[in-house]
Amino acid sequence: MIAIIKYNAGNIRSVQNALNRLGYNSIITDNKEEILAADKVIFPGVGEASSAMKYLRDKGLDDVILSIKKPMLGICLGLQLMCDYSEEGDTKCLGIFNAQVKKFPPNEKVPHIGWNSFSDIKGELFQDIKTDNDMYYVHSYYAEKNSQTVATCDYIKSFASAMQKNNFYATQFHPEKSAEVGTQLLKNFLEL
């Protein structure tokens, strides 16, 4: 069973649809026991950082996430909330990744919306995926690169497109909306 963490962010339905297409059963839940009992956990999200963190703290989900031992995949806002800090709403985040989340300077169009390739990828999440494959992004804030970065994307800045630390994985892009290549990444995660 795959648990999709339920919180006040959009896009959760799309993740479940993608899992259904791959033949995986999933539940959308904010129940601690169900989350900790799952084989894999997905932490999705489109939304605003400070209100999302407040919701997670109020529900005690911050501690639940930190105690997950099975593979967990954060997506988009999920990745940003797994970092130390976000400029969006001046928000202290979960601190899984040692990175700061910053707002894109307005040098080019913001939000960064659309399909973008990588300048660098590594690790098991990217098996059978190439640097010139495109993934779908939609975000105005980005995580700075650090030693936990496993994929890099260039738009205005060179930023962390994907990160990994132990059992925690995260992508800034939306694999569930990234056609066949995104499906491959989800498959790689589900088969870990």
Next chain:
Amino acid sequence: MLKKRIIPCLDIKDGRTVKGINFVDITDAGDPIELAKSYVKQGADELVFLDITATIEKRKTLVELVTHIAEEINIPFTVGGGINTIEDVSAVIKAGADKVSVNSSAVKNPKLITEIANEFGSQCVVVAIDTKYVDGEWMVFVHGGRTATPLKTLDWVKKVEVLGAGEILLTSMNNDGTKAGFALDITEQVSKAVNIPVIASGGAGTKGHFKTLFESTDASAGLAASIFHYGEIPIPELKQYLQNENIAIRWT
């Protein structure tokens, strides 16, 4: 590198696609799901569904359709047409749409843009603008282009950006249906006036029109309906051409 997007638009009435031909891989071009899946397979980067149903039952039918689309396709899609209230937005977003587009309703009630942005994020709000060149000025029209407004297009785009729009879908009524090319001047003026992505629409008739659009304006995407529906320009052929012309596109 960020790619230029190619976006087919599907007109929906009573849950069915209004116009279109049967591609080789589908048997019913009137079925929005089949047509959408075919476009995804062809390499469309995103889809827009524009609901032109006028009946009271509209929202229920649309929400059912959006639910099915979201189950079947794995690229982003926008739903527009008669989205008037935050409840309308909530219903289609919860059914699985990635974005909504608002047009006349945003002109009538600009606060709607901010309401949607606050509740679902700016990335969810596409403000669609029908613009027409009248007496030396690009003006905003509403109600499917039937009604003039006192709004100048360049003033309106700046306002919707401040209100929280995430993207602008700009349709030139002078160009729409002509197949003579996109309205390059207003597209470029709008792209320069705002810092959010602009999707250009209206006038695409040849592959070269997309090349010119991407070379001479900052548009992030090109949208078209009939040339894709009637198979006049197959998307793979368009993308191959743009790639050969050194326009950055997504190649699947």
